[in-house]
Amino acid sequence: MHAHCAECGQRTELEPGFYYGSAYVSYAVAIALSVSTFVAWWVIIGFSTEDNRFFWWMGLNALFLVLLQPLLMRLSRTIWLSFFVKYNPNWKTEKPEISERVIEEQMMPAE
Numbered sequence: 001m002h003a004h005c006a007e008c009g010q011r012t013e014l015e016p017g018f019y020y021g022s023a024y025v026s027y028a029v030a031i032a033l034s035v036s037t038f039v040a041w042w043v044i045i046g047f048s049t050e051d052n053r054f055f056w057w058m059g060l061n062a063l064f065l066v067l068l069q070p071l072l073m074r075l076s077r078t079i080w081l082s083f084f085v086k087y088n089p090n091w092k093t094e095k096p097e098i099s100e101r102v103i104e105e106q107m108m109p110a111e
Ligand SMILES: [Zn+2]
Pocket: 005, 006, 007, 008, 009, 010
């Protein structure tokens, strides 16, 4: 992940360990996706106590989430960052705010 936005220069890591919190977002996104695949499976294929369709859904859903992980991680980090950095309509002329919690020696190495 870039240390700063390429367009406006906004720092992407606001404090040391900033992205630990994105795990909560990632969890919520994974649950939402799982509910979606569950409903889609229910409507298209259906569930039954007579066979293993439920376990097929569980296995394929787990595989789906693992394959999507690189995308989900980035999406979750972006959503997490958007909780703390508000959009500035004058971003072209105004410099981004620098958080007082940024300690250069404790930040992740850039790129
Ligand atoms: Zn930007």
